Amino acid sequence: MGEQGPDGSNKKRKTDERVAPVTPAAPVAKTARQTAKTAAKKIAAKKTAVKGTTARGTAAKKTAAKETAKPPANESRTALVRRARRINRELAEVYPYAHPELDFDNPFQLLVATVLSAQTTDLRVNQTTPALFSKYPTPEDLAAANPEEVEEILRPCGFFRAKTRSVIGLSKALTEDFGGQVPGRLEDLVKLPGVGRKTAFVVLGNAFGRPGITVDTHFQRLVRRWQWTAETDPDKIEAAVGALFPKSDWTELSHHVIWHGRRICHARKPACGACPIAPLCPAYGEGETDPEKAAKLLKYEKGGFPGQRLKPPQAYLDAGGKPAPPLGAG
Incomplete structure (x- = not known):
């Protein structure tokens, strides 16, 4: 039994109480701050993850749009010729009376x-x-x-x-x-x-x-988008494209391509969602793919265009909203 002090208290017991371990207040506060910081980091990480997911989702959608109906990689010369001529046939159905607009x-x-x-x-x-x-x-x-x-x-x-x-x-x-x-x-x-x-x-x-091929700015833009040629010099473009078609097609081909470039496949924002040759175009997705929004991008002059047979944009898409097979495909 321990000694008693003047006040009658037990000295040993008091000493034990004095040295008993006590959790200091400072570490508690520090732990709270760390917890708060950790929580804040987690919240920030979640926001970044969501933002990153959204960005990746948007990028994925754009990539998917560009890959939709994209011709096979490593397209053979024979496949290129077939695709090019098929595009011309489809444009001939859309613009049956294409002619010089001068x-x-x-x-x-x-x-x-x-x-x-x-x-x-x-x-x-x-x-x-x-x-x-x-x-x-x-x-x-x-x-x-x-x-x-x-x-x-x-x-x-x-x-x-x-x-x-x-x-x-x-x-x-x-x-x-x-x-x-x-x-x-x-x-x-x-x-x-x-x-x-x-x-x-x-x-x-x-x-x-x-017969002759008219390589104007519209023609140059479209044949490069369609990957008919990678040439940039007009004379070389003329030679490269001319080699894909019979000479008898050259003049009408020029009209079809130029008309399409002026009406649908614009330089800055092509109307991909209203394009009748979307299934054959490697550049599908560079422009607006939503049919209703794409329809607003179509360019018409007063009175329309004689012989032009544009359909509603939805007519060029299948049930899933993707480019449908072109007319006469098969």
């Missing part, structure tokens, strides 16, 4: 209008040429024209000074070298001022019935 009555008018169409729209050219051809109906008339008067007429087309020099120059060349007639040979046409292969093929194909 107004003309003869080869001379088509030649001048095509030169004027550079860096502007066909609609703008069609609004300008009636006044030009009314005042200067023949190459001889335009060759003898006052440049300032021609510039004033061509001003709405943009680059009107350069275009004035070109149309007056080619008119003089036609008058002096070809008896006032537009030549029907490629090698003669490309010698005229302002006339390159693209312009020459437009004239040859549509004024003389001689």
Whole structure:
């Protein structure tokens, strides 16, 4: 039994109580802070995980959209030819009366209008040429024209000074070298001022019935999206695409591709969900795939397009919302 102190208490017991282990307050507070930090980290981790999952989900959807209806990898030359020709057949059904959208009555008018169409729209050219051809109906008339008067007429087309020099120059060349007639040979046409292969093929194909491929900006964009060629030089594109088709198809092929590029397969945001050749396109998913949203991207002029047979966007999708097999597939 321990000693008693003056107050009668047991010294040993008090000493034992003094040295008994006591949990300090500071460690408790520290543990609480650590717990809070851990919880905060977990919450942040969950948010990051959710955000990451959403981002991965969005990326996955985009990837899936691009892979939908994508032609097989390592496409053989034979498969490429078949796919390219099938695309042309489908476009022919959508645009059965595709034609040059420049107004003309003869080869001379088509030649001048095509030169004027550079860096502007066909609609703008069609609004300008009636006044030009009314005042200067023949190459001889335009060759003898006052440049300032021609510039004033061509001003709405943009680059009107350069275009004035070109149309007056080619008119003089036609008058002096070809008896006032537009030549029907490629090698003669490309010698005229302002006339390159693209312009020459437009004239040859549509004024003389001689096959040619018109490699304009729309044509270049689409054939690269369709992976018909990886070339960027217009002459090389012309050669590469021409090798995929019979020569007799070249002119109509050009019209089909250009019409499609102007109406559906736009440069910035193609209307993939309203595209009749989506099942054949490696670039499907680069644009809007939702049918209703894609339908709003379709471009029409006043009065529509003669002979154009566009269906409602949903008609090009199957029950699962994916591109349906194209017309006549099999």
